[in-house]
Amino acid sequence: MVMVDGTPYRIREDGTVSEGTDNDKLVYANAVHFQEDDEFEITQTSVSFDSLQSRVKRQLPSPNYFYAFVIKGKFARIKCGGLTKQERPFVDGLDVLIPNHPVFNATDVSGTMAGFYCPDFIGNINTKGFHFHFISDDRTFGGHVMEMKTAGPLVVKMDQKANYSLQLPDNADFGEVSFEKEFQYKKD
16 A cells, blocks of 8 residues: 555555555555655666665654655656465465565656655564655556666655554454564565
């Protein structure tokens, strides 16, 4: 899922994109009321995903806060991933799901990356560092950003957050689940 301008878009495991509905179920989501604190432009073309993250990190006033981002631009190529829908009893963690997830590729596409930066001390409650999702301007392509190369300037809007609220499920299933297994995906 990616939310842009208050509209949620669901990217299914086959890569199709649809507007979210009130009946959609989510296992986990990050959301924010975006209030822009800063904006800057990256004018260099052919910027990689790693380079983008390094440049944005240098713009952070402090690495100890949470940040939300809206990044608009044109991409020469972008590789996004999704997750396969799970059925009960939900035994596979991210350590199994991510290496086997569906991957979607696009070239010469304009769109929006929306995402977050979480400080290192967040641990396994959330993904520390950067996490971005993408939706094309025509709303036909998207997913979790894995790789990209820009084809023009990027406009980066940033919102610094000093608050982090976590809402846990209030049901018997959550009360009975075991968290003994490590579910945080670690990239080798």
